[in-house]
Amino acid sequence: MGILDNRPALKAGIDRIAEVAGYLWEKGWAERNGGNITVNITEHVDDVMRSLPALGAPRPIGKVLPRLEGCWFYCKGTQKRMRDLARAPMANGSIIRILPGAASYEIVADALVAPTSELPSHLAVHDYLLAKGSPYRASLHTHPIELVALTHSRRWLEKDVATRMLWSMIPETKAFCPRGLGMVPYLLPSSVELADATIRAIDGDYDVVMWEKHGVFAVDVDIMSAFDQVDVLNKAAQIYIAARSMGFEPEGMSEAQMQEISAVFGLPKQGLF
Numbered sequence: 001m002g003i004l005d006n007r008p009a010l011k012a013g014i015d016r017i018a019e020v021a022g023y024l025w026e027k028g029w030a031e032r033n034g035g036n037i038t039v040n041i042t043e044h045v046d047d048v049m050r051s052l053p054a055l056g057a058p059r060p061i062g063k064v065l066p067r068l069e070g071c072w073f074y075c076k077g078t079q080k081r082m083r084d085l086a087r088a089p090m091a092n093g094s095i096i097r098i099l100p101g102a103a104s105y106e107i108v109a110d111a112l113v114a115p116t117s118e119l120p121s122h123l124a125v126h127d128y129l130l131a132k133g134s135p136y137r138a139s140l141h142t143h144p145i146e147l148v149a150l151t152h153s154r155r156w157l158e159k160d161v162a163t164r165m166l167w168s169m170i171p172e173t174k175a176f177c178p179r180g181l182g183m184v185p186y187l188l189p190s191s192v193e194l195a196d197a198t199i200r201a202i203d204g205d206y207d208v209v210m211w212e213k214h215g216v217f218a219v220d221v222d223i224m225s226a227f228d229q230v231d232v233l234n235k236a237a238q239i240y241i242a243a244r245s246m247g248f249e250p251e252g253m254s255e256a257q258m259q260e261i262s263a264v265f266g267l268p269k270q271g272l273f
């Protein structure tokens with residue numbers, strides 16, 4: 001019997017993760033084992049789950065993350081593919097619990113699938129979110145083609161230059177990704193420095209940040225919402241590219257039009273357009 005049996009709320013949450021993993025593959029954002037998903041599932045944990053034995057020995061996180069003590073996460077497995085996770089989430093990811101002391105974790109279900117090597121950085125972001133009292137429970141890393149392409153030009157790496165361009169492509173971009181797109185200069189994948197820089201960027205009031213010449217890291221209340229923000233931003237980048245492909249620089253919405261969107265939708269960052 002699997003951990004999802006007779007737990008409809010937990011199963012629904014894992015099903016949404018699998019659905020998003022399928023979208024990432026279909027969009028061409030998840031080649032080979034690219035990308036990661038980590039979701040805080042603590043709210044779905046019951047007493048029977050708490051009493052389940054671990055599969056294997058405790059493993060060090062590599063960091064002490066005090067707010068995560070007693071928390072539970074679903075995480076994609078190391079070297080696993082999003083396209084496989086879409087079909088079989090519990091064979092390509094695992095459910096872990098953070099042990100007392102918040103320096104180690106153990107795998108609880110359904111198989112002994114070791115979590116992604118990015119686990120320490122994803123968990124560090126979740127620790128940060130809980131410390132801030134944030135309702136966000138999901139983190140997503142993926143490689144959206146057009147957004148990554150933007151980061152190969154210095155022009156778009158300047159603070160909020162890409163944000164303004166993307167918002168100006170269609171009104172929905174600002175409405176549904178109202179904090180814009182943060183930028184993190186190139187750092188080695190999986191490094192502590194990249195994790196720290198990502199948290200600093202999110203703390204600068206972004207839900208989605210770009211890792212230069214690599215991919216996006218997004219956080220939101222759940223995995224579908226995190227995916228939606230990335231999808232909306234990448235769509236705007238595609239519109240920009242389509243216009244450039246037609247031989248012209250797109251005009252973009254005016255500042256007044258974007259200010260109107262901010263006012264009508266009551267968006268944050270009212271002064272940024």
Ligand SMILES: [Zn+2]
Pocket residue numbers: 034035141142143189214215
């Ligand atoms: Zn990556």
